Amino acid sequence: MDTHPLQHLYSDTAQKAHSSTIRDLCALVARPEIRSLAGGWPDPEVFPGAELSAIFETLMRERRREIFQYGSTEGVLELRQLIAEQLMDTPEVLAPDSLLITQGSAQGMSLACQVFLDPGDIVLVGLPSYFGGTGAVASRGGVCIGVPVDEQGLDTEALARRLAGLKAEGRRVKGVYTVPNFQNPAGVTLSLERRQHLLELAAAHDLIVFEDDPYQDLCYEGSALPSLLALDREGRVVQLRSLSKIFSPGLRLGWAAGHPGIIRKMTEAKQFADATSNTPSQFMLLEYIKQDLLAGRIRSNRDFYRQKRDFMLKQMKLHFPEAIAWNTPQGGFFIFVRLPEDWDAADLLQESVDRDVAFVTGQPFFVDGRGKNTLRLSFSQASRDDIQAAITELGELLTDRISAEI
Ligand SMILES: Cc1ncc(COP(=O)(O)O)c(C=O)c1O
Structure with missing residues (x-):
């Protein structure tokens, strides 16, 4: 080393x-x-090579002054509006100020941890869990404690027991990290019943829920279950989404969604991280959605x-x-x-x-x-x-x- x-x-x-x-x-x-x-x-x-090269040529011709310029930290407004309308299962409650464009969901998780975690804060995570997520918690000094995962995803009965046990020891838990759809690495999906139970537990124990969901669109059987964000009535869920798996990871496009107050805090944190997400990437995605190619x-x-x-x-x-x-x-x-x-x-x-x-x-x-x-x-x-x-x-x-x- x-x-x-x-x-x-x-x-x-x-x-x-x-x-x-x-x-x-x-x-x-x-x-x-x-x-x-x-x-x-x-x-x-x-990878959408031919389509993106045509889009990029047009952007170079018509919007060069914008695409190579700094942009707003929140991300391109029109893009946030389109994402809220077309890519969320909560469009009725999601205004653009509930969305922050990030450089992939990895940055979203990092910013969420920055906003919510102090050194020593406990976050409950699945056994197993994506090590990028648990690593983001650890990078803020947070402590991950494991809860079993089975074919229905995170075992929320075990989660309830863990929460009660930690409370009895006088240890405060700050949040739960979960990948609800086609989890990395176990491939399992959190059932609807457990999604509801998880949110009940979050309310009872005053927790934040980190919903890391880059695989939602890659559903091979039936259709996706409602997200935790869509089921949440208390603003306890911060959802981290990504276009890495269905569009391009190199363009570093993702977004964080949640209560506008949380998103504002994450935006403040992002200002000092990178000021703004990659502007050409955002404009390329915007055009791609406007030309009705993404669906x-x-x-x-x-x-x-x-x-x-x-x-x-x-x-x-x-x-x-x-x-x-x-x-x-x-x-x-x-x-x-x-x-x-x-x-x-x-x-x-x-x-x-x-x-x-x-x-x-x-x-x-x-x-x-x-x-x-x-x-x-x-x-x-x-x-x-x-x-x-x-x-x-x-x-x-x-x-x-x-x-x-x-
Ligand atoms: C569960 C999970 N979260 C986040 C990421 C990071 O994705 P992104 O490229 O959007 O940062 C991955 C990538 O493998 C992942 O599997």
């Missing part, structure tokens, strides 16, 4: 921060020979990724031995795999990388350090050929290990 002679000057929070799993992952999958089922990255096949793209992306999910599941069924368990996600990018209890996915990863196949071990998603025997496979970015080859290799590895144990 790189050290610096003046590291005693780092803040307490920075001193405590540890190596980023995301950074380690990027380094691994950057090797060109690797067939990666690791990152939750979209497939470049479906069609969302539909075609759903079909595209549904087929990739089905392809990967079929390959897993063909090649994985019976002792290995996994779920069928109804949307999103991830399949969560459970190995036999006493296995360590990190050993498997080592062998797998030797065969040029990468995945993500499950443990970094468990804030209590459990989950050693789990791993996450993503079907989003890899080509079908790579999915087939990688799953065949992994299947062989798993079968060899099981035979060695018998």
Whole structure:
């Protein structure tokens, strides 16, 4: 690890921060020979290249003075209006001052943590949970405590017990972090009943709910459930949305939605972070929505990724031995795999990388350090050929290990 002679000057929070799993992952999958089922990255096949280049040319001709200029911290007003009307399940209550354009949902979560968390504040999170979200909490000195996740998402009965237990110990909980739709990494969705229960608990214990929802539009079966933000009657939900998965992660487009008071506080925090989100990106998205292209793209992306999910599941069924368990996600990018209890996915990863196949071990998603025997496979970015080859290799590895144990 790189050290610096003046590291005693780092803040307490920075001193405590540890190596980023995301950074380690990027380094691994950057090797060109690797067939990666690791990152939750979209497939470049479906990036809107031709349409965006035509839009950009027009913008260069007609709006050059605006698109290269600073913009307002809140984001382009017309874009916020269109997002509220077309991309929210709460348009009737969402005025543009309830929306802040962010550089992806990662920035939204970071700003929300900045607004709500003091060092030592407790946030309850799923076991497992996306490590970008728990990392954002930790980066403000917050403390994540885990609550089990099952096929219905965050177990709100267990959450109720945890809240009661912490209260009895005199420990104040500030909030709950959840990815309600097609969760990263477990692929599960929070049921409607649990959404309501979660909000009841938030009201009873005076909590803020961080609703991190980048996968809502990637729903492969039926339609999305009402968001926590839409069900909330008390202004307790701050929702973080993203166009990274259905449009382009490189354009860094997302938004935070919630009570105008919260959004104003987050806007103040953003002023000192980056002043304004990338202006050309916002104008490109604005045009894209105005030309009525986004709804069609969302539909075609759903079909595209549904087929990739089905392809990967079929390959897993063909090649994985019976002792290995996994779920069928109804949307999103991830399949969560459970190995036999006493296995360590990190050993498997080592062998797998030797065969040029990468995945993500499950443990970094468990804030209590459990989950050693789990791993996450993503079907989003890899080509079908790579999915087939990688799953065949992994299947062989798993079968060899099981035979060695018998
Ligand atoms: C649950 C979750 N939240 C946030 C993000 C970050 O997305 P963005 O590119 O919008 O910052 C991801 C990306 O993988 C994610 O899975």
